[in-house]
Amino acid sequence: MAAQINTQKKKVGQNIKVVVRVRPFNEKESRGRSRMAVNCISPREIQTKDKKYCFDRVFQPDCNQLDIYSYVVEPMINDVLAGYNCTVFAYGPTGTGKTHTMTGGDPSSLSSLDWRRNEKAGCIPRVAANIFDEIASRKVNDYNVRVSFLELYNEEVRDLLNPDERQPPLNIFNDNKGAVFIQNLNEKNVFNSNDIYELLKQGTLRLDLAGSENIAKSGAKDKRALELANINRSLLILGRVVQSLTEKSNRHVPYRDSKLTRILQDSLGGHTKTCIIATVSPADSSYEVTQCTLEYAMRARDVKNTPMVNEKVTQVQMFKQLTTEIEELKRKLEA
Numbered sequence: 001m002a003a004q005i006n007t008q009k010k011k012v013g014q015n016i017k018v019v020v021r022v023r024p025f026n027e028k029e030s031r032g033r034s035r036m037a038v039n040c041i042s043p044r045e046i047q048t049k050d051k052k053y054c055f056d057r058v059f060q061p062d063c064n065q066l067d068i069y070s071y072v073v074e075p076m077i078n079d080v081l082a083g084y085n086c087t088v089f090a091y092g093p094t095g096t097g098k099t100h101t102m103t104g105g106d107p108s109s110l111s112s113l114d115w116r117r118n119e120k121a122g123c124i125p126r127v128a129a130n131i132f133d134e135i136a137s138r139k140v141n142d143y144n145v146r147v148s149f150l151e152l153y154n155e156e157v158r159d160l161l162n163p164d165e166r167q168p169p170l171n172i173f174n175d176n177k178g179a180v181f182i183q184n185l186n187e188k189n190v191f192n193s194n195d196i197y198e199l200l201k202q203g204t205l206r207l208d209l210a211g212s213e214n215i216a217k218s219g220a221k222d223k224r225a226l227e228l229a230n231i232n233r234s235l236l237i238l239g240r241v242v243q244s245l246t247e248k249s250n251r252h253v254p255y256r257d258s259k260l261t262r263i264l265q266d267s268l269g270g271h272t273k274t275c276i277i278a279t280v281s282p283a284d285s286s287y288e289v290t291q292c293t294l295e296y297a298m299r300a301r302d303v304k305n306t307p308m309v310n311e312k313v314t315q316v317q318m319f320k321q322l323t324t325e326i327e328e329l330k331r332k333l334e335a
């Protein structure tokens with residue numbers, strides 16, 4: 001039986017899912033009478049003046065938060081409950097809607113009830129509610145939902161659920177299967193969606209405080225330069241990781257060259273089910289960065305992961321299977 005379960009675990013490579021979300025014009029772009037630099041010509045295609053790109057899905061400026069959630073995140077609830085690790089990450093230039101897509105609204109000013117009814121709510125508050133709905137409807141009782149919330153800033157990892165302002169940066173470890181662990185990162189047990197909203201608010205508040213502190217400190221200009229250099233470095237390495245994963249040659253994948261790629265190691269070329277949401281502006285004034293983003297996203301479509309069910313779940317499943325078999329045998333014996 002163990003062998004049977006092992007063969008079930010062996011899965012063929014699966015391309016990671018890549019979608020593009022084009023936001024509406026912002027005020028500045030509207031005032032400047034920007035023109036559209038991209039055209040969403042079908043649910044999967046986006047056209048620029050230079051090229052036509054095909055993705056798993058292209059979301060037009062008039063799409064709403066629920067459209068994205070339903071396509072990208074909702075199907076993953078099933079996968080998570082089946083024991084897969086799932087990652088969703090937003091990628092795109094500043095101001096194109098990453099935070100809007102993932103969080104949406106303003107977590108610090110909304111009460112938890114609002115999240116459910118708020119059409120601005122992004123993927124995180126939506127999945128927080130739905131995961132517990134799903135657990136309740138399936139009457140699953142051997143589950144454990146935990147939340148962690150971290151910030152990666154200037155190549156340092158900090159725990160946003162740790163109230164200590166002076167916490168030292170946390171260390172990242174990989175096990176030999178590629179799984180990533182962050183030492184001393186809080187993993188808070190949560191029992192309903194309100195618990196998650198509360199942590200989301202706490203973490204976001206800490207993130208905002210840290211942000212304004214960085215600007216207020218003297219030497220803000222140097223700081224900003226360092227910040228940008230580190231962001232660029234992370235993205236450069238991310239690009240290199242994607243590049244080497246999609247090249248035919250079995251080249252060394254430079255995961256270890258940045259914290260971002262270390263954290264995402266299992267999500268890119270590993271055993272996780274991954275979706276990237278590339279966000280772009282529609283305006284011709286942003287055309288260059290939009291094109292870079294689309295090119296990057298295109299390349300990422302060729303990354304293959306081999307999703308695998310986590311050991312722990314497999315053991316639980318095996319236990320269940322054995323229990324059923326024992327019961328069946330007992331019944332047969334008694335008959």
Ligand code: ADP
Pocket residue numbers: 022023024026061092093094095096097098099100101279
């Ligand atoms: P990022 O996190 O990528 O820097 P934000 O999510 O903060 O960008 O978005 C920048 C601004 O544009 C915010 O005011 C946000 O509310 C708005 N915005 C982004 N995407 C959309 C969208 N799809 N619809 C409406 N407003 C959006």
Ligand code: MG
Pocket residue numbers: 098099100
């Ligand atoms: Mg943001």
